[in-house]
Amino acid sequence: MSMKFDRPMNWKELPAGCLIDEAATSLRFKTGDWRSMRPIWDAEKCIHCLFCWITCPDTAITVQDGKMTGIDYDYCKGCGICAVICPPKASAIDMVREEK
Numbered sequence: 502m503s504m505k506f507d508r509p510m511n512w513k514e515l516p517a518g519c520l521i522d523e524a525a526t527s528l529r530f531k532t533g534d535w536r537s538m539r540p541i542w543d544a545e546k547c548i549h550c551l552f553c554w555i556t557c558p559d560t561a562i563t564v565q566d567g568k569m570t571g572i573d574y575d576y577c578k579g580c581g582i583c584a585v586i587c588p589p590k591a592s593a594i595d596m597v598r599e600e601k
């Protein structure tokens with residue numbers, strides 16, 4: 502059963518089990534503009550272990566043919582996990598302050 506509401510409601514007024522029709526989707530919203538820190542990848546240092554790809558919570562590490570190719574800044578939120586997980590012998594990702 503679907504219901505239409507004729508006025509904006511707060512969450513306490515919504516019926517239990519209500520589904521919102523126009524929920525946000527990352528297909529339309531580029532979540533990368535929330536970022537305050539930016540990972541910078543050094544392709545020369547990268548050993549393509551793909552630890553960053555496995556652990557990135559936003560699937561923002563791009564890979565082709567089993568090798569890292571970069572970072573998708575449209576979706577990277579700057580959490581820094583990739584920089585922490587990158588092996589010390591590579592240290593291929595540095596976090597820098599995002600410039601506006």
Ligand code: SF4
Pocket residue numbers: 540556557558559560561562572576577578579580581582583584
């Ligand atoms: S900073 Fe976070 S979101 Fe951005 S690429 Fe690294 S792990 Fe993914």
Ligand code: SF4
Pocket residue numbers: 542546547548549550551552553554569583586587588591592593594
């Ligand atoms: S974790 Fe570091 S060395 Fe491994 S693929 Fe990512 S950037 Fe390259």
